[in-house]
Amino acid sequence: MKRVAVLGSTGSIGKNALLVVENLGKEFTPIALSCFRNVELLSQQALQFRPKVVVLVNQEHLPFLKEKLKGTGINILTGKEGLCEIAEMKEVDLLLNGIMGSAGFPPTLAAIRKGKRVALANKETLVSYGQIIMEETIKNKAEIIPVDSEHSAIFQCLNGREKANVKKIMLTSSGGPFRNRKDLSNVTIKETLNHPVWRMGKKISVDSATMMNKALEIIEAHFLFGIPQEKISVVIHPECIIHSAVEFVDGTIIAQLSNPDMTLPIQYALTYPERRPSITKTLDLTEISTLTFESVVPTRFPAVSLAYLALKKGGTTTAVLNASNEFLVDAFLEQKISLDKITKIISEVIDKHSPIKEPSIEEIQEAEKWAKKEAEKYVLKK
């Protein structure tokens, strides 16, 4: 039996992860759960799954949680330190990191330094700290198994094949809710959060709408698979059936397909290299009947170009891209800026940034702070 810590258990990835763990029966047990502030759901989950420990990052509703878990023997930890504490616990065999944003980095690093497997749904960790994370993973003989559907697809298509034989990684993208809309200056928050295929959290839904999600994924793929940016491409595929593909030097493309369902990559990250029957509805290609593909038009989706630009500038630039995006997504959700401003401001911030090569953790954190401040200037200007 493998003991799993589910970070962000009340979020979209976390809830799906608990469905997966439940489906897998005795093979996995959730030994630790964490959430930012949703104590109602966390207490429900804790009472159902009886983990050894739960972490509440924001302590505002701590009394409520204490009351709910009274007499259960479930240990309650708090704050961001709590996340690292469970990541390091010797009883945790595997960390599923479903935390949103750069807060996901410290527990990932902690688990890796203990040589554990991290099922990583937190793409910001790799975007900002990619080089450090991958070096530490090798050094500590740890494992990072991607949970993002695109990266899980690539991981499965590679299946241990030699990197030297890879010609191109092809990330697919639904194109988001505004694939066929030219002007993003007047879209509403409601429209933005209404993704055509995936039901996801707010941050990632906004990222899908701006295609910053795909920008983050390009950078994530670069670090995770050690593939140079010129070998990473994006194809618009509105049906979201081919989750990504790898082209080899001989012209062969190996692709991973399934119905869009996050439980599948989550489960694979847990059971890899094995597979188990899942709760995913079987894909019937004759029912889907048609798969379509379109090029990414850079002028329509500047986010994709920003990813290549950030990788080209290198060093702290990808962290700057990510941090300014995090800040600007909030600004959009707080109705301080229109959606189209997000990529425009990120572009300006990247342009101003003087990257530090091979940065330390502290230097990355400094760059993140700087990026948020810079982005804020543009928000206030407006």
Place this chain on the structure above:
Amino acid sequence: MKRVAVLGSTGSIGKNALLVVENLGKEFTPIALSCFRNVELLSQQALQFRPKVVVLVNQEHLPFLKEKLKGTGINILTGKEGLCEIAEMKEVDLLLNGIMGSAGFPPTLAAIRKGKRVALANKETLVSYGQIIMEETIKNKAEIIPVDSEHSAIFQCLNGREKANVKKIMLTSSGGPFRNRKDLSNVTIKETLNHPVWRMGKKISVDSATMMNKALEIIEAHFLFGIPQEKISVVIHPECIIHSAVEFVDGTIIAQLSNPDMTLPIQYALTYPERRPSITKTLDLTEISTLTFESVVPTRFPAVSLAYLALKKGGTTTAVLNASNEFLVDAFLEQKISLDKITKIISEVIDKHSPIKEPSIEEIQEAEKWAKKEAEKYVLKK
């Protein structure tokens, strides 16, 4: 440098194989070539590639070949025995078997018994002698790498993955030239040989039109991958971009895609497990733009049902299916029967057959003879 014997070098597979070998440069050399009777092309190929030996099966034009190769030092062998002789030659590292029909079996067996790699394009070998071939392959630590585009695709999708995790093998089919035609009783030979996607030999073009090709492939996949028939399905995919796919127990589908070009599976069978740049045009999904899928309607394509029936009856039945089909394709090309009769007569012959379980080579050969005779009765009756 690997030394390749190309059997059937003047046929469609053989010509492509020589293009591949040429493209791969010094890594491979064609040390032996063979053809049935096309001495003009064989002598051209011999003068270009300078193999050590050539085999002419039908000796009618032997004097012409001798004249052409005079003074070259190229050895000329004749008859079917010649094929086995080169298959066994210690200078041959790898046998590419592009021979059509059950004549392909003896050299395949000979090469396998010497522990060699066989790049197998001759599907009839596995359809009729599947069990014997696979047992001998294991016993002699030989290798069979499929060259059929569908089986190469499956081989690449499996990529060493555990068979226990396979839920289904999905063979794709263009649907052939008559996918949208209801009545096959009055199609002409010219229409039949005009495949919408692939340029191939006559036999395989007729098999594509009747979908007997897919029937043979179902049986081939069963033996080659050791997968029970209920786990093999067929999907119509007119664009021929996904060459086949594997569904795993968790619901994941891994698919192999490329432009339809036989040089790709041929090259992979030579270079496996490595890959090399190929002469195949790179697939651009955004250029293709749409991939479509349809179910196989059994009443439209009875051939597919015949494959499952033959596997269910087992033993010599698959050889009977193949032999009667070989006979009936010739009868169609000689305008003795209409195209729709092929599957009808095969169905009758299979129905009459009393299969021998775990048959010897001789028993299979007897069953083949019997099947051709039975099929002939129906042709004469008509």
